[in-house]
Amino acid sequence: MTASVISAGPIPGTGRAAQGAIELRQVSKHYGDVVAVDELDLTVQPGEFVTLLGPSGSGKTTTMMMVAGFEEHTAGAILIDGKPVDTLPPRDRNLGVVFQNYALFPHMSALENVEFALRMRKVPRAERRQRAEEALDRVGLGKMGGRKPRQLSGGQQQRVALARALVFNPAALLLDEPMAALDKRLREQMQEEIKTLQKGLGISVLFVTHDQDEAMAMSDRIVVMRDGKIVQSGPPEEVYNHPMTDWVASFLGDTNLIPGTIVERNGEEAVVDLGGLGMAKVRDRGASGENYAVSIRPEHLKFRTRATAGNGCAATLVSSTNLGATVRHRLTAGGHDLQLRELSSDSAARIRPDEELWVGWDADKAQLLVLES
Amino acid sequence: MSNATLERPRPRGRGAPASAEAPPRRRRSGWWLLLAPILAFDVVLFLTPLGKLVGASFADNAYQRVLEDPLVMRALVNTLTISLASTIVTVVLGYIIAMVLWRAGNVTRVILFAVVLLPFWTGILVKNFAWAVLLQDNGIVNAFLQGIGLTGAPVPLLHNRFAVIVGMVHCLLPYAVFPIFSSLTSIDDRLGLAARSLGAREGSVFRTITLPLSMPGISAAGLLVFIISTGFFITPVVMGGPGDMMIANQIDYYARQLTDFSGAAALAVILTVMVSILVAVYQRVLKAGGQHENN
Numbered sequence: 303m304t305a306s307v308i309s310a311g312p313i314p315g316t317g318r319a320a321q322g323a324i325e326l327r328q329v330s331k332h333y334g335d336v337v338a339v340d341e342l343d344l345t346v347q348p349g350e351f352v353t354l355l356g357p358s359g360s361g362k363t364t365t366m367m368m369v370a371g372f373e374e375h376t377a378g379a380i381l382i383d384g385k386p387v388d389t390l391p392p393r394d395r396n397l398g399v400v401f402q403n404y405a406l407f408p409h410m411s412a413l414e415n416v417e418f419a420l421r422m423r424k425v426p427r428a429e430r431r432q433r434a435e436e437a438l439d440r441v442g443l444g445k446m447g448g449r450k451p452r453q454l455s456g457g458q459q460q461r462v463a464l465a466r467a468l469v470f471n472p473a474a475l476l477l478d479e480p481m482a483a484l485d486k487r488l489r490e491q492m493q494e495e496i497k498t499l500q501k502g503l504g505i506s507v508l509f510v511t512h513d514q515d516e517a518m519a520m521s522d523r524i525v526v527m528r529d530g531k532i533v534q535s536g537p538p539e540e541v542y543n544h545p546m547t548d549w550v551a552s553f554l555g556d557t558n559l560i561p562g563t564i565v566e567r568n569g570e571e572a573v574v575d576l577g578g579l580g581m582a583k584v585r586d587r588g589a590s591g592e593n594y595a596v597s598i599r600p601e602h603l604k605f606r607t608r609a610t611a612g613n614g615c616a617a618t619l620v621s622s623t624n625l626g627a628t629v630r631h632r633l634t635a636g637g638h639d640l641q642l643r644e645l646s647s648d649s650a651a652r653i654r655p656d657e658e659l660w661v662g663w664d665a666d667k668a669q670l671l672v673l674e675s
Numbered sequence: 676m677s678n679a680t681l682e683r684p685r686p687r688g689r690g691a692p693a694s695a696e697a698p699p700r701r702r703r704s705g706w707w708l709l710l711a712p713i714l715a716f717d718v719v720l721f722l723t724p725l726g727k728l729v730g731a732s733f734a735d736n737a738y739q740r741v742l743e744d745p746l747v748m749r750a751l752v753n754t755l756t757i758s759l760a761s762t763i764v765t766v767v768l769g770y771i772i773a774m775v776l777w778r779a780g781n782v783t784r785v786i787l788f789a790v791v792l793l794p795f796w797t798g799i800l801v802k803n804f805a806w807a808v809l810l811q812d813n814g815i816v817n818a819f820l821q822g823i824g825l826t827g828a829p830v831p832l833l834h835n836r837f838a839v840i841v842g843m844v845h846c847l848l849p850y851a852v853f854p855i856f857s858s859l860t861s862i863d864d865r866l867g868l869a870a871r872s873l874g875a876r877e878g879s880v881f882r883t884i885t886l887p888l889s890m891p892g893i894s895a896a897g898l899l900v901f902i903i904s905t906g907f908f909i910t911p912v913v914m915g916g917p918g919d920m921m922i923a924n925q926i927d928y929y930a931r932q933l934t935d936f937s938g939a940a941a942l943a944v945i946l947t948v949m950v951s952i953l954v955a956v957y958q959r960v961l962k963a964g965g966q967h968e969n970n
Contacts, residue, residue, distance in 0.1 A: 372868050392871040399872040405865035409887050418883070422874035470874065 321383045322348050322474035322506035324369060329378035331364050331530075337366045340530040341378070346474065346506050353517040354507040356527035357553070362510045365527070366476050369508060371395050382473055393422070397440045398467030402479040404459050406451040412438065412462045413447035419470040437465040437466075440499075457488045464499070474506040481516065490674070493519050504645035512552045518542065526550055546589045547672045551597040556638050561673060572670050578636025582613045584668040591672030600630065600643035606660045614662030636660060732940035739943070741929070741938050750917075750925040750952075754946070757836065757911075758904035758920060761843040768844065769778070769851025773892075777859040788900045795849050803842050803913040812837055838914040843907055850903060851896040858892025859885070894961050898954065905950050922946050923926060 322379040324346040331339040339361040347351045354362035369380060371392035380387055387395050392635040406415050416437050420430035429487050431567055438447050441461035451459055458478060467475060477496075481489045497520050500507050517524050518538045534546050545551035548559050562574040572586035574596055581624065606614055617635035624646060631642040642661060732738070741747045776787050794802060809815055812829035820826045832838060862885065870880045908923035922942060929939035 370872055372871070392868070393874045393876065395872075397872060399869065401865050401869060403863075403865070405863060405869040407866060407869075407884060418870070418875075419873035421883075422876075422879060464761075466869075466873065499807075 322346070322472075323381075323383050324474055324506065324508060325381040325384075326369070327381070329365070329368060329375045329380060331361070331368060331373065332376045337530050339368070339375070342530075342532060344525060344532070346508055348506055349504045350518075351500055351507045351509065351520060351522045353511060353521040353524050354527055354612045355511060355514060355517040355553075357512055359529075360527040361530035362512075362527050363478060364530075366478055366508060366510045368655055369395075370397055370399050370476055372665050396470075396473045398470070398472035398475045400463045400467050400475070400477045400480045402461075402482050404451075404463035404480070406462055406466070408451055411448050411450055412443060412454065415451070416447075416466045416469050418466065423470060434465075434469055437469040438462070440468075441465045441495075456484050457492060460492060461486065461495075466495070468499075468503070468505075472505075474508065475500070477507060477509045479511055481511075481513075489516070490519075496520065513524035518554075526553065528553075529648070533538075543667075544585065544587050545597055545671055546587065546671050547591075547597055547674050548597065549674050551669070551671060556600050556641060556643075558600060558603065559595045559673075560598070560638055561593065561595045564594055564670070573669060576636070579615045579638065580636070582668060583665040584613075584670045585666050586670045587668060588671045592675070594615055595671055595673040597669045597671050598663050598667065600641040601628075602663050603640060603642040603661055604644075604663065605642070606662040608658075608660045612662055613665060613668065614660055617659045617661045619659060623636065633659070633661065678825035679907070728940045729944055731937050732944045734937040737935075737941035738945075741941050746928075747922075747925055747942065750920050750922045751945070753911075753919060753951070754905055754922040757839055757843070757907075758901055760845060761840050761904045762897055762901045763900070764840060765844045765847045765851045766818075766855075766897050769848055769896055769900075770855050770889075772852050773855040773859055776856050791849055791852050794845055799846060799909050801912055802845055806838070806842050806845065807833055807913060807931070810841070810915065824832075833914060834916040836915065836919050839911050839919050842910040842914045843904060846907075846910070847900045847903060850899045854895040854899065855889060855892040858889045858895075862888045894957075898957060902950060902954065903958075905946060963970075 324344075326342050326344040329339060329342045329344075330337065342361075342365060344352075344365070353641040354365060356362045368375045371387070371390060371645075373604065375388070382395060382397070387602055406412075407418065407427060410418070413431070413434050416434040417430050420433060425433070435444065435447060437445050441464055443458060443461050443465070446462075447460060447566055451462065454462065463480070480496075481492055481521060484492060508588065509517075509520065521538050523535060524538050524541045526533050526541060528549060534550050536540055536544075541550065542554050545554065545557075551557045551559065560576050560579060562582070564572055565575050566573040567586055569588075570586060574582050576582050576596060582596060598632060608616075615635045617633040617640065620632040620634060620639075622632075623630045627646060628643050629646050633640045633642075640661065757816050772787070772791060776784055776791070779787060810832040811817070812831070812833075814832075816832060817826075817829040820830060821828075824935055866888070867880050870884050875883065905921075907921060908927065911919050911921045911924055922945075926939045926942045926946075929935045929942060
């Protein structure tokens with residue numbers, strides 16, 4: 303398959319500038335005694351790609367359903383472009399929704415699916431046909447308009463779903479795990495295409511996923527949710543590199559968590575006693591709680607010579623696994639199990655089993671966080 | 676409490692792996708023996724009598740005789756019109772009930788199912804006489820109509836075609852509700868949500884999504900109900916007037932009053948052939964419609 307076939311362009315027809323600010327103020331959803339979403343504050347700026355990331359049961363889908371108007375929130379307010387939409391039915395919220403498994407109408411052709419929103423808006427037949435064809439063209443399916451959804455591949459169905467959600471120039475796009483049903487390669491391709499399309503249209507997107515790679519690859523901002531609450535939000539690199547709790551650190555990729563006690567904090571940096579691993583200087587983003595730990599991503603842990611200054615400790619190699627592009631080393635150091643990952647190309651014949659190992663890390667790559675579990 | 680249950684259940688992905696290959700089938704030579712009991716049963720109790728019936732129908736110029744009987748022609752026309760009317764009313768009412776069942780909560784659904792199934796568990800005589808009691812001149816329906824001042828004298832509600840159709844619809848309703856309900860439940864809820872997000876009002880969702888996608892259930896219900904309707908026998912007698920006799924009543928008349936068995940056999944064959952032709956046409960039309968829709 304070729305690279306991106308979606309060509310982004312201005313919204314045909316209206317030339318209207320997409321606004322699309324979404325704001326949630328203290329929004330809650332209760333099912334009886336169960337709190338699904340708990341006083342959520344969330345803002346999507348016009349043109350911003352915001353991802354709600356969390357495990358199943360974290361309330362991310364419920365949040366999206368409330369924005370779309372399919373679920374009623376039990377408290378708080380939802381605003382689109384500054385106007386409260388709490389009492390508006392879904393049809394009046396002007397949001398394009400792409401569902402997991404796409405929810406294409408099986409008895410209509412791809413073109414009829416895309417036309418649907420225009421038909422509901424009483425756009426004249428000729429105009430709606432033209433706009434639907436343009437929307438299909440934009441997702442690279444100009445020639446497939448006559449096919450029924452079941453005659454299309456998963457990726458093509460998803461493009462039809464995107465065209466259908468975009469054809470009426472919605473204020474924003476809501477995507478509910480739209481790539482869960484695709485295989486890995488197609489998923490990566492669609493991630494790029496959706497991102498390109500979104501940037502080209504300048505449309506705001508609220509994206510729901512449990513896949514941290516997808517969130518990292520696509521988002522301007524990741525909002526990590528757990529048990530109906532936001533646990534951390536920020537640009538992908540920041541959330542990945544500076545998790546505030548051990549839960550966030552583990553949910554977004556692998557990490558080495560080393561419990562410790564704070565010796566000294568001075569705003570930007572902290573000195574932490576890591577027990578068997580000695581004293582360490584680490585990044586401090588102001589996390590506060592009862593117990594603390596230091597998170598070091600496996601790729602930030604390096605083999606060093608003892609002479610190198612900075613954080614480090616003696617370690618013993620347990621095993622090495624070649625994963626193709628990278629090699630994963632399992633080590634023990636000061637009573638802790640550690641993981642170290644390095645590029646295979648850097649790894650050749652470096653380690654001899656009888657060699658005394660020394661591992662270290664840069665102070666700005668180790669993060670002080672709150673130990674919740 | 677875990678709130679893992681709060682997220683909507685997701686249908687399985689398209690890419691879900693197919694189940695492991697079925698184990699190779701072992702062929703045994705005596706497999707047809709398993710069919711023997713049902714074959715014997717069918718041959719002895721169904722095919723043989725049917726053959727005898729068809730044979731008997733060709734005796735004594737039976738076809739000419741019954742087709743020249745003006746009462747038979749009348750009964751044939753009655754059968755078609757009453758069955759058609761009952762089918763239409765049953766499917767429309769059945770659709771409404773199926774929609775309510777589909778949208779009902781769990782408790783309501785169980786109760787409604789029981790109510791819908793009740794006619795199934797009640798003898799047809801009981802049902803028809805119950806209706807006769809309700810619809811008679813001094814019955815509860817007429818009392819109500821007079822009570823609210825809608826009419827001064829009793830309205831004739833019994834012993835006419837209206838009564839026959841009421842009685843038949845009551846018996847036939849479950850046959851319409853279940854196929855339609857099952858086709859409604861096979862519609863993905865998300866389609867309705869998608870349509871709403873695309874700007875559809877409730878009425879448009881029904882017209883553009885729900886109704887077209889439940890057509891298989893409607894056509895199955897229509898076929899089933901029509902075929903059953905053509906064989907009604909007790910309801911025209913209990914609830915109809917002299918002019919509402921159906922073909923089954925004529926068969927009864929030929930067999931028991933006239934003891935003209937070849938005539939009765941000929942009528943039975945005529946009914947069977949007529950219904951078979953109608954069913955074939957119906958399915959042909961449906962198939963053509965379905966193909967048109969798929970292209």
